[in-house]
Every structure is written in C-alpha cells, then in structure tokens.
Amino acid sequence: MSEIWVIAEKRGTQIHSSTYELLGKARELAWKRGSSVALALLIQERPTEETFRNLFRGGADRVMIAVDKSFERFDFGPYIRVLKEMVSQRPPEVILAPATTSGRTYMPGLAALLGTGLTADCTGLDIEEGTGNLLQTRPAIGGNIMATIKTPKHRPQMATVRPKTFSPLGEVYRERGEIVDFPVRPELVESPARLLKFDSIGEGEKGVQDAEIIIAGGMGLRRMENMAPIYKLARMINGTVGASRKIVDSKWIGHEAQVGLSGHTVKPKIYIAAGISGAVQHIAGMQTSEFIVAINRDRNAAIFNFADIGLIGDATEILTQLVEAMELEVRK
Amino acid sequence: MRILVLLKQVPDTDEVKLDPENGTMIREGVGTVINPLDLHALESAIRIKESGEHELTVVSMGPPAAEEALREAIAMGADRAVLLTDRKFAGADTWATAKTLSAMIGLEGPYDLILAGEKATDGETGQVGPETGAMLGVPVITYVSRIIEVGEDGIVVEREVEDGRETWKVPYPVLLSVTKNVNEPRLPTLKGKKKARNANIEKMGSEALGLEPSTIGLMGSPTRVVKINTPKLSRQAKLYEGSELIEGIARLKALLKPYLEVNHE
Ligand SMILES: Cc1cc2nc3c(=O)[nH]c(=O)nc-3n(C[C@H](O)[C@H](O)[C@H](O)COP(=O)(O)OP(=O)(O)OC[C@H]3O[C@@H](n4cnc5c(N)ncnc54)[C@H](O)[C@@H]3O)c2cc1C
Ligand SMILES: Cc1cc2nc3c(=O)[nH]c(=O)nc-3n(C[C@H](O)[C@H](O)[C@H](O)COP(=O)(O)OP(=O)(O)OC[C@H]3O[C@@H](n4cnc5c(N)ncnc54)[C@H](O)[C@@H]3O)c2cc1C
CATH class of the missing domain: 3.40.50.1220 (TPP-binding domain)
Structure with a gap:
C-alpha cells in the first residue's frame, strides 16, 4: 500500500509543531485515500521513546529515522541524498514538508533529483475524486489568486505547506507503530559545506x-x-x-x-x-x-x-x- | 572566477493595482522589470566582480522581451547576458525552468559561483535556485543574508533561519540564493546604460541547449495548474467611530483578555 510521507521539522533535537500539523493533515488524506502515513526524521541523535509515541499519537503509522551528526543543522547535500535513497527504497505517493527555510530548500532539491513536481507553500490539500490525485492549493501573485495544482503523471506528488495552515490531530491516533532505522552510509552525508558558527536567537523571542x-x-x-x-x-x-x-x-x-x-x-x-x-x-x-x-x-x-x-x-x-x-x- | 546570476523578468508590482470588485491584480499596461529580489543577487555578483579578476554573466529564461531586463543588468555592471528563449519553453514550471537553466550552465560551465534571488514576485515558489543546484550537483546555500568573505578556496556566508543565524564556508562551485538583507542594489550609471544599449544579448533556444521537447516548457513540467480562483478577500468589518470608539476598544480588550500573562507585574 502506498504511503503519504511527512518530513519532520526540528529545532535542535525537538520536533517542531509544524510536523504535527502536517501529520494531522496527512492522516486526514490517508483516511480518504485508504493509505498509511509515514514520518521521516533526519536527526543528530536517536529520539526518546516519548518522541516516538508523540509521532504515532499525532498520526504516523511508521517512523523512519536517519541518525547522523551532520543533521545537527540543515545542510542541502546530505539531506537530499538521504531522502532520495529513502524514497527509492519504498516510493511514497505523496511527500509533504513544512515550508520553512530548510523545507523550502531540500524539497526542491529532492524534487529535482526525483524528476517530479513540487507545489510551494500550499494552504489547501485534498484528494481528487476518481483519480486519487493530490489537489494542491496555494496562494500566488501576492495572495491575490489561489491556484490549484496537480502532479498528474509523476510520483511522488510533493508539496510544501505553510506552518500554521493545518491543525494537529484532535485525538490520539495510536500509541505504537513501526520504527525503521535507515542506515546512513558515510558517502551520503559527505559535504563540502562547513558550518563555522551558529548564533541562536534567544529563547522566548518569538518571530x-x-x-x-x-x-x-x-x-x-x-x-x-x-x-x-x-x-x-x-x-x-x-x-x-x-x-x-x-x-x-x-x-x-x-x-x-x-x-x-x-x-x-x-x-x-x-x-x-x-x-x-x-x-x-x-x-x-x-x-x-x-x-x-x-x-x-x-x-x-x-x-x-x-x-x-x-x-x-x-x-x-x-x-x-x-x-x-x-x-x-x-x-x- | 566565473560568476553567473539567474535573473527573472516579472510584472512591475509597483504599478499593480487591485481591482476593488474582485480583488484581482489589474495587469493591463503593467511593465516588466527584473525580479526585485534578483537585483540583490546581481549586486552581490557585481561587488565580487569588482574585487578581482572575475567574469560576470547573467542569464534569463523568458520571452524575447526579457532582453530588456538583461540590458538593465549590463547597465548595472554585468559583462555578458544570455537569453534562453524559445516558444517551446513556454508554460514551464519550476522543474522545467531549472532543467533549462542547468542545461545552459552545463554547456557553458563550469561556473564557480551561481547566484539566485530568494524568490520571484509572481510565481513566488523560491524553488528554481535549489532545483538548479541539485540538477548540477553543486552545494546550495539559501537565505543568504551576508557575504562575509570571498576567498580563493571558498566563500563564507551567513544565512538567516527561523532559530538564528548560521555562518557557512563552502568551496566552489556553489549556488547561493540571497535575501534582500544582503545589500542595497545600485542604480545603473549613464556609462553603463550606454554600454547596455549596444551590448549583444546572446540567445539560445532548445536545440542549441540540446534539450528534448519532452523535458521543457509545459510538456516537460510535472505540475499542472488546473484551477485559478480569486478568493473573496474582503471581510465584513464592524467599524467603530466617534462615540462608538469606546465600545470598539472594549471589544478589543475582551478579545485580548484571555492572553494576559498571569504573572504580569
Ligand atoms: C515589490 C514590493 C514589495 C513590498 N513588500 C511589502 C511588504 O512586504 N510589506 C509591506 O508592508 N509593504 C510592502 N510594500 C510596500 C507597500 O506597497 C506600502 O508602501 C506599505 O505597506 C505602506 O506602509 P504603511 O501602511 O505603514 O504606510 P502608508 O501607506 O503611508 O499608510 C499609513 C496609514 O496610516 C494612516 N494614518 C495616518 N495617520 C494616522 C494616525 N494618526 N492614526 C491612525 N492611522 C493613521 C493613514 O490613513 C494610512 O492609511 C512593498 C512594495 C513593493 C513595490
Ligand atoms: C499561479 C501560479 C502558481 C505556480 N505554482 C507553481 C508551483 O507550485 N510549483 C512549480 O513548480 N511551478 C509553479 N508555477 C510555475 C512557476 O511560476 C514558473 O515555473 C516560473 O518560471 C518560475 O518559478 P517562480 O516564479 O516561482 O520563481 P522562483 O523559484 O521563486 O525564483 C527564484 C529565483 O530563481 C531564478 N529564476 C526563476 N525563474 C527564472 C528564469 N525564468 N530565468 C532565470 N532565472 C530564474 C531567479 O534568480 C529567482 O529569483 C506557478 C505559476 C503560476 C502562474
């Protein structure tokens, strides 16, 4: 059975709220489509049991994790190579990611490698009756029009979604699910880019x-x-x-x-x-x-x-x- | 070093008016300009070019009229301009746009530094830069807000993200997309304008780029816009004026009351 994937957004080692919003939406689409939901998490250290439980409660059937030091801060090359490899092992029907500075960067990179379409900054997602295609709605031209976009012939269908667009699931979906460890081969995360410094904006200072x-x-x-x-x-x-x-x-x-x-x-x-x-x-x-x-x-x-x-x-x-x-x- | 700037031509948003009836943009009689955010990419490139022996090329995929935008780039300081133009490119989504741009880069390359804007003011996806980088297999750094050092062996840049600022060092070749914070673009000089008037804008079509029709334009685009609608923007505001203002303030206070911090001193 084909899956709907959500790619997790994190801050440090914490899962960001936009991930749960997308899980909520993915769950809803999966019910309509009769498919399941998987979450992909690229992270620097193995998450706690509680984090896994929250992800299952939030709507995931399966959690795929790739653990590597290089995922401490987002870096384009490692991200798109690891995600591409994950996709090729078990191709999903849909991939959703938050439209954050990292999501807006690796999603186009991944779409380019997979040779498929990507709809930016969606505010609406639905399943088309009959075809089962993903209907992706996004504002364009300064928000003056809403465009509905399909990816009819290519798979996966990919979309980034503005944070705060959808709501997390209102109820607990499940307590447990499948956890899959993705082995990160060194050549996938090799990168010529070096992070020299990170200045965090103080906690509490909400953007x-x-x-x-x-x-x-x-x-x-x-x-x-x-x-x-x-x-x-x-x-x-x-x-x-x-x-x-x-x-x-x-x-x-x-x-x-x-x-x-x-x-x-x-x-x-x-x-x-x-x-x-x-x-x-x-x-x-x-x-x-x-x-x-x-x-x-x-x-x-x-x-x-x-x-x-x-x-x-x-x-x-x-x-x-x-x-x-x-x-x-x-x-x- | 060889530097390339990706430039898109867009409708001039300064001239765009909103139709009060249905909230759509009135596009008639609206001119076109270089995508305002791309001017920051171009300015970054010109500054680097001025700091040493570098060659600066600008490229745009677009209709023949996009030649004007490229001339403006030359007036600002670019050395040469290439226009990728072909009826078959029409209707390209971001994937097909990146495919076309990366074909040109593959043919002419390698470029050491490729610069793009954060996003175009019309399509607003911000996808073309990272897609092009992935197709070329070069590192990509987006949301660059400062270029700190342009060294022999690489470039040091700062990028602004949700939780702070990162400083990265990347060797060439690399593709950067810059935000408007990176610099203030200059205006073309009179001398520049003169040079631009006589400049040769090189043109390339799909055949010159060796691109199959099935990979470009609408045909090569995985996405399809299937519906456009104009959301009814207006809300029915309840207005409070004059003697009713007190009532309006009270309503606003009631609205905000649940958010009052408990331990407010
Ligand atoms: C490509 C492009 C991108 C742009 N991007 C943005 C953007 O991201 N964000 C943005 O905001 N703008 C953007 N702009 C600019 C935008 O067009 C406007 O110029 C800008 O939003 C106006 O700011 P303003 O409403 O503060 O000022 P003004 O337009 O000067 O409006 C001031 C308002 O205050 C009211 N006023 C005056 N005195 C008082 C008073 N004493 N009490 C109460 N009200 C009073 C006036 O009636 C008026 O309505 C962009 C423009 C372009 C061309
Ligand atoms: C209403 C509407 C919605 C759309 N939604 C999508 C969508 O969700 N997904 C999708 O794939 N396509 C979409 N498109 C198509 C997309 O607008 C075009 O592919 C467009 O050519 C490039 O995308 P952009 O305007 O978003 O540019 P962006 O990706 O925002 O541009 C980023 C930077 O890339 C460079 N660049 C972009 N275009 C060119 C060019 N032609 N020549 C040179 N450099 C360039 C510039 O440096 C620019 O600053 C949509 C089009 C419309 C009309």
Missing part, C-alpha cells in the same frame, strides 16, 4: 511567523516613539510586534518584523494593524490571519476591507487607551 498574536505598526504611528504602546501591549499579552515595510525602511524596527510580500507571511489568531494603509503587498502577508483588527484614522483606508473589526481614530491614542484598560484588568 512573527510563529506568533499567536501580532500587533503591527505602520506609518500612521507617525513617529518611532509612538511604537511604545505597541511594545507594552505585546509584553502584556505575550504578543509579537510586526511592521509594514515603510517603518522597516524608516529603521524603526528590523526587517525580521516585516509582514508582507517581501517580508513574512503570518497566520496568527489575532492580527492588529495600527496605522497601516492596507497596500496589496502588506495584505498578501497577513490576510489569512484568523481575526484582523484595523486601527486607522481614515475610514476609507483599504485595510478595513480586510478586517473583522475596525477602529477609526488616532492609532497611538487608541492603543494607549487599550493598554490602560488592560492594565486595570491585570490589577483586578
């Missing part, structure tokens, strides 16, 4: 991509000092500060905070856009947020067309009032 709540500022704040209530609010609710390109270009905040076409795509539970006009390039990065709040002085600002609630007025004043009200709430 906009991983944020549950984003409070984003735009030029309507008028001055960098007026960002203060945004930072204050972010601290109170463990939110992350985002930005439009204009304030990044004005050096009020670093590029890592930029949301939009040339910044990050985000999908928080709540997105607050304060003093942001709603240019298409900004919208492209945040329109799939679950709930959008816009604060703008101009009632005709485009951002209101993309918001669930809109507050019309001075952004700094409104935010300051909000922060004061929240502080009262804390003291209660």
Whole structure:
C-alpha cells in the first residue's frame, strides 16, 4: 500500500509543531485515500521513546529515522541524498514538508533529483475524486489568486505547506507503530559545506511567523516613539510586534518584523494593524490571519476591507487607551 | 572566477493595482522589470566582480522581451547576458525552468559561483535556485543574508533561519540564493546604460541547449495548474467611530483578555 510521507521539522533535537500539523493533515488524506502515513526524521541523535509515541499519537503509522551528526543543522547535500535513497527504497505517493527555510530548500532539491513536481507553500490539500490525485492549493501573485495544482503523471506528488495552515490531530491516533532505522552510509552525508558558527536567537523571542498574536505598526504611528504602546501591549499579552515595510525602511524596527510580500507571511489568531494603509503587498502577508483588527484614522483606508473589526481614530491614542484598560484588568 | 546570476523578468508590482470588485491584480499596461529580489543577487555578483579578476554573466529564461531586463543588468555592471528563449519553453514550471537553466550552465560551465534571488514576485515558489543546484550537483546555500568573505578556496556566508543565524564556508562551485538583507542594489550609471544599449544579448533556444521537447516548457513540467480562483478577500468589518470608539476598544480588550500573562507585574 502506498504511503503519504511527512518530513519532520526540528529545532535542535525537538520536533517542531509544524510536523504535527502536517501529520494531522496527512492522516486526514490517508483516511480518504485508504493509505498509511509515514514520518521521516533526519536527526543528530536517536529520539526518546516519548518522541516516538508523540509521532504515532499525532498520526504516523511508521517512523523512519536517519541518525547522523551532520543533521545537527540543515545542510542541502546530505539531506537530499538521504531522502532520495529513502524514497527509492519504498516510493511514497505523496511527500509533504513544512515550508520553512530548510523545507523550502531540500524539497526542491529532492524534487529535482526525483524528476517530479513540487507545489510551494500550499494552504489547501485534498484528494481528487476518481483519480486519487493530490489537489494542491496555494496562494500566488501576492495572495491575490489561489491556484490549484496537480502532479498528474509523476510520483511522488510533493508539496510544501505553510506552518500554521493545518491543525494537529484532535485525538490520539495510536500509541505504537513501526520504527525503521535507515542506515546512513558515510558517502551520503559527505559535504563540502562547513558550518563555522551558529548564533541562536534567544529563547522566548518569538518571530512573527510563529506568533499567536501580532500587533503591527505602520506609518500612521507617525513617529518611532509612538511604537511604545505597541511594545507594552505585546509584553502584556505575550504578543509579537510586526511592521509594514515603510517603518522597516524608516529603521524603526528590523526587517525580521516585516509582514508582507517581501517580508513574512503570518497566520496568527489575532492580527492588529495600527496605522497601516492596507497596500496589496502588506495584505498578501497577513490576510489569512484568523481575526484582523484595523486601527486607522481614515475610514476609507483599504485595510478595513480586510478586517473583522475596525477602529477609526488616532492609532497611538487608541492603543494607549487599550493598554490602560488592560492594565486595570491585570490589577483586578 | 566565473560568476553567473539567474535573473527573472516579472510584472512591475509597483504599478499593480487591485481591482476593488474582485480583488484581482489589474495587469493591463503593467511593465516588466527584473525580479526585485534578483537585483540583490546581481549586486552581490557585481561587488565580487569588482574585487578581482572575475567574469560576470547573467542569464534569463523568458520571452524575447526579457532582453530588456538583461540590458538593465549590463547597465548595472554585468559583462555578458544570455537569453534562453524559445516558444517551446513556454508554460514551464519550476522543474522545467531549472532543467533549462542547468542545461545552459552545463554547456557553458563550469561556473564557480551561481547566484539566485530568494524568490520571484509572481510565481513566488523560491524553488528554481535549489532545483538548479541539485540538477548540477553543486552545494546550495539559501537565505543568504551576508557575504562575509570571498576567498580563493571558498566563500563564507551567513544565512538567516527561523532559530538564528548560521555562518557557512563552502568551496566552489556553489549556488547561493540571497535575501534582500544582503545589500542595497545600485542604480545603473549613464556609462553603463550606454554600454547596455549596444551590448549583444546572446540567445539560445532548445536545440542549441540540446534539450528534448519532452523535458521543457509545459510538456516537460510535472505540475499542472488546473484551477485559478480569486478568493473573496474582503471581510465584513464592524467599524467603530466617534462615540462608538469606546465600545470598539472594549471589544478589543475582551478579545485580548484571555492572553494576559498571569504573572504580569
Ligand atoms: C515589490 C514590493 C514589495 C513590498 N513588500 C511589502 C511588504 O512586504 N510589506 C509591506 O508592508 N509593504 C510592502 N510594500 C510596500 C507597500 O506597497 C506600502 O508602501 C506599505 O505597506 C505602506 O506602509 P504603511 O501602511 O505603514 O504606510 P502608508 O501607506 O503611508 O499608510 C499609513 C496609514 O496610516 C494612516 N494614518 C495616518 N495617520 C494616522 C494616525 N494618526 N492614526 C491612525 N492611522 C493613521 C493613514 O490613513 C494610512 O492609511 C512593498 C512594495 C513593493 C513595490
Ligand atoms: C499561479 C501560479 C502558481 C505556480 N505554482 C507553481 C508551483 O507550485 N510549483 C512549480 O513548480 N511551478 C509553479 N508555477 C510555475 C512557476 O511560476 C514558473 O515555473 C516560473 O518560471 C518560475 O518559478 P517562480 O516564479 O516561482 O520563481 P522562483 O523559484 O521563486 O525564483 C527564484 C529565483 O530563481 C531564478 N529564476 C526563476 N525563474 C527564472 C528564469 N525564468 N530565468 C532565470 N532565472 C530564474 C531567479 O534568480 C529567482 O529569483 C506557478 C505559476 C503560476 C502562474
């Protein structure tokens, strides 16, 4: 029976949440298709029993592990050669991986070696009635269109999926499953690339991509000092500060905070856009947020067309009032 | 050293307006430009070229009109430009695009350093760079945010990833894809523009590249776009204005209340 594969994403030796999101989706597709789910994990040391159990609970029937020092940090060559070899031993029907900096790099590499198609940054996956083909839906052209893409004649069908698009399985799938050790031959992981240094961004510093709540500022704040209530609010609710390109270009905040076409795509539970006009390039990065709040002085600002609630007025004043009200709430 | 930059020509997004009715991009009358992110790859290449005895080529697969983008690259500082153009290349997905680009590189190569942009502003997959690298069998480093050292025996670069910054050293040949943080692209000079006007843009079609029709363009593409639809973008915002603003702030407060940190001082 043909399998649906998920390639695990890790941070250090921990499995990243995007892996469980994909397992959840793969499980759902497997039920439809009548196939099973396998997880491939390339990692520097053998995972704990608990990790295996979580993967089975999360939707995997089978876990394939390749253990080698070279997997400590992602390196293109070793990854694509090992994955290619795994695929050739037991070719799957579908391969899914998170659209992270590493997933977006090894998936195209692997697709090139396998001579098959790859759909980028999917936000929807389904099985086509009749043919059983994977229907891959992705936003394109700045999020203004949704394209549905098929890989009708080539196998495996490959897709990367934006983190936070799907949800992990709601219930426990199974407690145990098959564990397969993939022997890593030295020539597969030989690499001319040398990692000289790794500077980690401190724990707790959540990037906009991983944020549950984003409070984003735009030029309507008028001055960098007026960002203060945004930072204050972010601290109170463990939110992350985002930005439009204009304030990044004005050096009020670093590029890592930029949301939009040339910044990050985000999908928080709540997105607050304060003093942001709603240019298409900004919208492209945040329109799939679950709930959008816009604060703008101009009632005709485009951002209101993309918001669930809109507050019309001075952004700094409104935010300051909000922060004061929240502080009262804390003291209660 | 031989340096190659992969350049894509894309619709000028600065000119793109959104149709308020259905949220699609209005493309009529929109010009084309070099993919903005590729300018950073080109700038990196020009800086390296200026630091020693290096030859800088730019290549694009595209319609005859892409010649303009290549001329602009010459105006900025590229030595030569190659346009891969053929009706049979039309409709290529990223696999077929990479196949065509790597055929040119295989024929002309080897190139020591190949640079690509992070992604194109239209297709936005970011796949062409790593696919090309894999087809050529060279190391690939993506999301390069800084070029630290261009040495005799290799290049040292920094890449930005989710959990931090990595510094890598890689010997040549290597393919890098760069982000916009890597540098600020220069503008073409008057002298450059003059040179570009008379420059010869070399053209190659599928036969010159020795490519079978079944491996290029739509025919050679494993993926098929089967449906395009325009999501209804607009949400029905409840607006709070004037005297209702208080109510709006209260609603926002209620929305955020569950997220208040318990041990907030
Ligand atoms: C290729 C390309 C890529 C791009 N990528 C991105 C991207 O990734 N992200 C991005 O954000 N942009 C991007 N842009 C830029 C984008 O087109 C806009 O220029 C930018 O988003 C505008 O930022 P803004 O909304 O902060 O500023 P403005 O457009 O200047 O809007 C300011 C808003 O604040 C409101 N305002 C003014 N005073 C107040 C006040 N006192 N209180 C409340 N509101 C007030 C105004 O009514 C206005 O709506 C890109 C552009 C191009 C061409
Ligand atoms: C709506 C839509 C969705 C699509 N989705 C997919 C998909 O999911 N998978 C897929 O395989 N194809 C897809 N395509 C096709 C894809 O857009 C084309 O193959 C395109 O030629 C290259 O992909 P890109 O624009 O994503 O470039 P990217 O891969 O984002 O470009 C990255 C870099 O590669 C270089 N490069 C890219 N194209 C060229 C070129 N023609 N010449 C020289 N250098 C170049 C540039 O340096 C560029 O910065 C889609 C097309 C459309 C219209």
